[in-house]
Amino acid sequence: MSTLKTTRRMAMGLVAAATATFGLQANAGGHGIDLTGETVEWIIPFSETGGSAKWANFYAPLLSEALPGQPTVVVKFMPGAGSTKGANYFHEQEYDDGTLIFGSSGSTQFPFLLGDPRVKFDYADWNVVLASGTGGVAYLPPELAAKMDGLDASGLKDTDFIYGNQGATRLDLVPTLAWEMLGLNVESVMGIKGRGDGRLMFERGEANIDYQTSSSYLSGVTPLVEAGTAVPMMTWGALSDAGDIVRDPTFPEIPTFKEVCEATDGCETSGEKWDAWKAFFIAGFPAQKMVFLPRGATADAMVTYTAAFEAVKARADFAEISGKRLGKYPQMTGAAAEAAKASGTNVSPDAKAFIVNWLQEKYGVSLN
Template sequence: MKHSYMTAAAISIAALMSTGAYAQEVDFSGKTIELIVPYGEGGGSSVHARLLAPLLEQELPGHPTIIIRNIEGGGSVRGINEFAARAKPDGLTIAALATGTYYSYILGEETVQYPLADFIPFLTSPYGVVSYGLTSFGLTGDPEHDVKYLQEHKAVYVGDGPADADMPVLYCFDLLGIELNGVFGVSRGESRQAFMRGESQVNYDNMASWDNELKPMVDDGTMVTLFTMGFQNENGEVVRDPVLPDTATCPELYEIVYGEPMSGVEKEVYENMFAIRMVTAKTLVLPAGTPDDIVQTYQAAIERVVARPELQSAAAQLELGGYPQGTGEVAIEGHRTASVMSPEAKAELDRWLKDVWNID
């Protein structure tokens, strides 16, 4: 609790300062901006950041140099801790958050020392997620049949872990009454190899790999899609993922299985995870207490970045999944939903981790 008082104090001081002497035009001429990526050089967050940074350099006033600093450790905790501790609210240090940053915070990991909800987001990049299974295992692509089949035949699942990026998908499987034999600590790329070798029978992937890697396997009959996590439209409703309009969403399957829509605390947990995994899959933030003029400068710059032709190229679209990028209020709202969880929802999540996966 102590932390949030201090943050509150910092915000109010910064707010006072920003009303006076700092109310001039923001200019980053000759400045160097540090972008902290809390994962390794080759990770998805790093790709995302490296894709955007050169464009952001060109769109920020004064064309500053942006250096990407990969600070790995403890999931994403070390890098974001360092960001929270070190970044001054002057727009010269920014950070990339990823799903892990939110999970570590929400699960209350002891090492977390960052005030997640106080960070000011200026870009949220949504990513769709699709889960799929092997036809040779007995899956057909008919949702009703497949869910029942998986309930009766325990499949092997190879992935990262239920307390990590896999959480939403694994929670969905559990909501659908499907028990899995989990093998954890395996990266996404390796997981897909294990699936292709038939060592696991269900798996999931980021929609970025759909066209090149997954669709061919659906086309040649190796696998079928099971469900997507859905997609949030402009009205805030969860609808089918635009990339896979023929595949049901997790809530749809829930309704097929139980005859009624998801509700209560389960719905709340799902929505929270949806916000983390889908809406704010990759987020760029400014530190807590950044003055409004700097925030607005960043917001305006990133809107121009998102509209640039470079990001419409096929390769860039592959990385960004072709989803509309969240800027301005959309980013702020998405980040808020993703970083706050009610005590009831938290209790349900803890229960699930403990009961299903034996994780305290």
């Protein structure tokens, strides 16, 4: 059985289990908590320049309005060790009074999935109250974008690219593997603190290829495109209900990596490399960012935060304001958030083995 079929069968089982689990939790009771006069600390394990910062800063004032007592919601950035510093800190905390939440990202999920030795946390102990999908867009300077022949990226194969990379086991493995599959020569400058720093490298001419998640692309790269200093190359796409890669709903005019791959000689959209890329794309983007309460969270706290995020989504202006800031992606609560957590924190053994071996060969990173 192929890696993709195994991944999809596993995901379906996890979704069913997650839905049942949430139903049991919801039926266990819970009447809410009052946060009047409190300050809620929202830990983000990245710098203040990237997509996670934009996502949290978008939601924080809306969450403050929706929570009982309208507490102040403060976003606290805790970057370091490939986001595992902040995640490990959060894992050490136990539920107290509902004033601590955590924002995870695909760049936190990937070290967990790959068995990174810096990981001291377990998603099974965390309680999800929101899951946000997103996308990603790769872009080039105009003089390099001109080397593409329509969707065919073959004209870029003689270019030496520089890319600002957050880390080998981070979400950046999705673009770097994609560029390798296209036959591009991309050298990673490792260890930048956030994707916003990668964009700044591009703006300063220190990098000549970059990608941003949708929220950062909308706010930080769209002005560059409008000024003529950046040209979109491709998106990673979105996942259809049938499990196929389709165009990103936020950027329907930009081709997907799958389309560019199919048009570029030597790039294959089948086989173990494609299956591994797609498995980690699924783990990293459709459920790319999640909000958690610490282990031991009460039913009252879960009800409170779930209801608050549902109230935010129910705002009459939510579709408009979220579309402009985050893009047009699902914002999931309740059983849907549990299912997203399941799909975002599990990949097939074959996909994991491929990526672990690839990281060893490409970067000398040993995770065995």
